[in-house]
Amino acid sequence: MDKRLNSGGEERLDSKRVGTIPILLITLVAIACAPLLLWLRSAAPLAVDLFRNERYNLEVGYQITVLALAALMIGLVYALTGREGLAYLNLNRRDGAIRPEPWIGIKPKENESWRHLGLNFAVVITLVTAIVIYFQVVHGKSVSLELFPGLLLIPAFALANAFSEEILFRFTFVAVVGRYRFSPYLAQGLGAAVFGTVHYFGNPGGIVGVLMAAFIGWFLAKSMLETRGFFWALLIHFLQDVVIFSALFAG
Secondary structure, eight states: OOHHHHHHHHHHHHHHHHHHHHHHHHHHHHHHHHHHHHHHHHHOOSOOOOSSSHHHHHHHHHHHHHHHHHHHHHHHHHHHHTHHHHGGGOSSOOOOOOOOBGGGTBOOOTTOOHHHHHHHHHHHHHHHHHHHHIIIIITTSOOOOOTTTHHHHHHHHHHHHHHHHHIIIIIHHHHHHHHTTOOHHHHHHHHHHHHHHHGGGSSSOHHHHHHHHHHHHHHHHHHHHHHTSSHHHHHHHHHHHHHHHHHHHHO
């Protein structure tokens, strides 16, 4: 047997053994973040008084608090993975080879890469979200949206929320799994399970919300792993949140 091949296999095995504690720790912390976000949303511990509309003030307080939580999580990931883990936050890496997933219809052609898949799914996921949100939130209600500051705040809230949730429920798993050479399906599975569960109480909500969020959690973790970057996960989540915040503020 080739000693180099044997040595490589032993190194991967040792890396996984060392990585068992970090993956367990980051999983427990991410799971704990799910009910914490629900509490932060309902309790509103950070009081802000910037706008006449109290709904905007509550959202500002919530987003600032969750951004602080995301910053702490980035620090934890750095402690567990070093610079190798933080590399997944790169926004310039938008391309990469697509791992086929025939069960979900992802069968890339020879010249197809993440530049194509990411754009296609950004459109599809956003449209599906808009349809579901319309029936869950908007349908049957009168709609009115303030031009100012509502239209300016929606993209700001969407970007902050997308960034924070991608850090808490995607980047954490991807960085640790990538650093310690676990199967990519571990990060995708954890991202799907945690993100899906917390969305039972979110928007979209209920069983439909769980299934949608679980798939998106799985897919966006896949995008990070295969591009080794943050771009598609952040963009797709941002577009979703623009739709969701628009509906919530217009209701």
